[in-house]
Amino acid sequence: ELRSVTGTSQVPLGGFSKLAGHLGEIKKFELKWVTYDAETSRYPRGHTCFNRLDIPAFPNREEMQLCVEAVLNIDVEHLRFGLE
Numbered sequence: 001e002l003r004s005v006t007g008t009s010q011v012p013l014g015g016f017s018k019l020a021g022h023l024g025e026i027k028k029f030e031l032k033w034v035t036y037d038a039e040t041s042r043y044p045r046g047h048t049c050f051n052r053l054d055i056p057a058f059p060n061r062e063e064m065q066l067c068v069e070a071v072l073n074i075d076v077e078h079l080r081f082g083l084e
Contacts, residue, residue, distance in 0.1 A: 005029070007048035022049035033057050043067050 003009045006029065012018040021027030029051045034041055036056035045054045058064035
């Protein structure tokens with residue numbers, strides 16, 4: 001869901017290049033690879049103030065599929081974890 005990364009459920013009229021940050025400035029959408037750690041950074045994490053999605057560098061495809069599917073199956077309307 002787009003809202004989990006940008007704080008909005010819709011792309012701005014001008015497209016992704018017009019996304020605003022938390023202070024109203026233009027803040028482009030960003031995918032960032034982060035260190036994978038099974039204890040602390042196992043799941044993708046959205047940063048709504050910065051329009052950024054941190055994606056762990058998974059050790060293998062199976063672990064990636066397990067973690068991404070777990071995140072996709074979360075009911076974000078009722079549970080907001082992993083958002084900053």
